[in-house]
Amino acid sequence: MSFQAWFESLENPGRRWPLTDVIYRDPDSGSLLDVVHDVDALKARSADEWKALFDSRYRRSAWPYGSGVWGKKEWVYPQIADESIVSLFEGGENLFWADRLGQQLGLDDLWIKQCGNNQTGSFKDLGMTVLVSAVREMIRQGKEIRAVACASTGDTSAALSAYCAAAGLKAIVFLPKNKISTAQLIQPLANGAEVIALETDFDGCMEIVQKVTESHGIYLANSMNPLRLEGQKTVAIEIVQQFDWSPVDFVIVPGGNLGNIYAFAKGFQLLLDTGILKRAPRLVCAQAEHANPLYRAYLNGFESFEPIVAGPTQASAIRIGNPVSYPRAVRALRAFDGIVEQASEDELANASARADRTGLFNCPHTGVALAALQKLVDRGVIQRHHRVVVISTAHGLKFVEHKVGYHSAELPEVTPRYRNVPHDLPADIDHVMRTLDRLI
Numbered sequence: 001m002s003f004q005a006w007f008e009s010l011e012n013p014g015r016r017w018p019l020t021d022v023i024y025r026d027p028d029s030g031s032l033l034d035v036v037h038d039v040d041a042l043k044a045r046s047a048d049e050w051k052a053l054f055d056s057r058y059r060r061s062a063w064p065y066g067s068g069v070w071g072k073k074e075w076v077y078p079q080i081a082d083e084s085i086v087s088l089f090e091g092g093e094n095l096f097w098a099d100r101l102g103q104q105l106g107l108d109d110l111w112i113k114q115c116g117n118n119q120t121g122s123f124k125d126l127g128m129t130v131l132v133s134a135v136r137e138m139i140r141q142g143k144e145i146r147a148v149a150c151a152s153t154g155d156t157s158a159a160l161s162a163y164c165a166a167a168g169l170k171a172i173v174f175l176p177k178n179k180i181s182t183a184q185l186i187q188p189l190a191n192g193a194e195v196i197a198l199e200t201d202f203d204g205c206m207e208i209v210q211k212v213t214e215s216h217g218i219y220l221a222n223s224m225n226p227l228r229l230e231g232q233k234t235v236a237i238e239i240v241q242q243f244d245w246s247p248v249d250f251v252i253v254p255g256g257n258l259g260n261i262y263a264f265a266k267g268f269q270l271l272l273d274t275g276i277l278k279r280a281p282r283l284v285c286a287q288a289e290h291a292n293p294l295y296r297a298y299l300n301g302f303e304s305f306e307p308i309v310a311g312p313t314q315a316s317a318i319r320i321g322n323p324v325s326y327p328r329a330v331r332a333l334r335a336f337d338g339i340v341e342q343a344s345e346d347e348l349a350n351a352s353a354r355a356d357r358t359g360l361f362n363c364p365h366t367g368v369a370l371a372a373l374q375k376l377v378d379r380g381v382i383q384r385h386h387r388v389v390v391i392s393t394a395h396g397l398k399f400v401e402h403k404v405g406y407h408s409a410e411l412p413e414v415t416p417r418y419r420n421v422p423h424d425l426p427a428d429i430d431h432v433m434r435t436l437d438r439l440i
């Protein structure tokens with residue numbers, strides 16, 4: 001059985017380009033590209049056969065198929081040679097039953113997919129393994145690629161740097177100066193990437209990297225490049241697998257450049273096409289109020305789209321005013337009965353801190369998704385019996401500045417309702433006992 005995937009124009013499908021071509025847009029229309037699979041070939045295998053194959057590989061050590069991404073290789077990049085694959089055993093993250101948080105919100109079936117539990121601490125690894133592997137495949141086929149570059153709000157650059165370091169490739173990352181966390185800055189430096197800090201925002205970095213990668217043998221690693229989304233879509237497939245291939249009702253994803261929401265749609269669509277899922281979930285995209293161009297477009301039924309200048313937000317990885325994948329997000333939301341919600345700084349920080357009180361340590365972007373969840377429960381859209389999965393996109397330990405700011409009550413626009421501070425005491429047993437009596 002031979003499975004195939006290729007690039008096709010998102011807006012004008014028909015013409016095909018091989019996945020080893022260096023191409024980011026349809027040269028005729030300027031449209032974004034999509035990776036399209038030969039779905040008929042995939043359908044020739046039964047749903048039960050696919051499930052059995054994926055289950056036999058899941059989290060095993062047989063390289064590279066134990067990876068959450070490469071365990072689904074036939075659905076991701078079927079033709080790539082195994083020797084080209086650069087994998088850090090990404091995926092397979094735990095799906096956390098948020099029982100106590102669910103009870104507080106009035107939900108019986110609330111789950112959090114911990115995508116921050118990856119090599120570099122965010123879901124970006126899932127896409128980067130595919131992109132960097134594709135670069136190795138291109139080089140093997142004789143393409144001259146001297147380096148791989150991206151613009152980033154912090155997590156993409158960490159992932160690119162780690163996968164390039166693992167592959168022995170040169171990484172160049174463009175970051176908005178002073179707008180990312182300390183952990184996110186030190187990650188690419190530690191991995192030996194060239195870090196270019198620009199006096200601009202993410203959208204400004206994105207413009208520069210697109211020009212840099214037009215020539216010079218430098219390959220573009222942003223999610224404008226649809227190879228990334230092929231890896232990211234495996235999260236949708238894996239969630240369903242973790243529920244023993246049973247359906248979910250709502251998936252809530254924090255969105256910035258809007259590639260990931262489309263990746264979820266692609267993953268669920270393949271599950272529907274192959275007959276593994278009989279029922280589609282509703283997709284919810286959650287944005288920070290200071291970076292909400294998709295939310296604004298949603299309010300007018302996606303009639304028109306206006307880029308904005310994104311303001312400062314604790315959810316710095318989604319501080320994007322002109323999302324490249326806007327047309328993809330609209331498709332995803334239309335196909336999956338989508339909803340867009342937004343969260344203020346106060347809402348996102350308190351939603352995140354409240355969840356921490358139930359055993360999590362989640363990032364501010366997850367806070368945006370949790371605040372959106374709260375709003376949908378309050379409106380009666382999400383109800384007690386619904387199976388809900390919140391996508392936690394990064395690990396909270398990458399955002400300790402945010403946590404420190406929250407608990408020291410120093411975040412702008414935030415009144416910390418779950419603040420907790422250390423008790424400074426002398427090393428004296430009476431003092432300690434008196435204090436403990438008061439506290440417990």
Ligand SMILES: *Cc1c(COP(=O)(O)O)cnc(C)c1O
Pocket residue numbers: 122124155156223254255256257258259260261317318363365393394
């Ligand atoms: C990249 C990122 C997002 C947003 O994903 P998009 O595909 O850009 O919408 C959300 N959260 C975190 C932590 C990220 O790194």
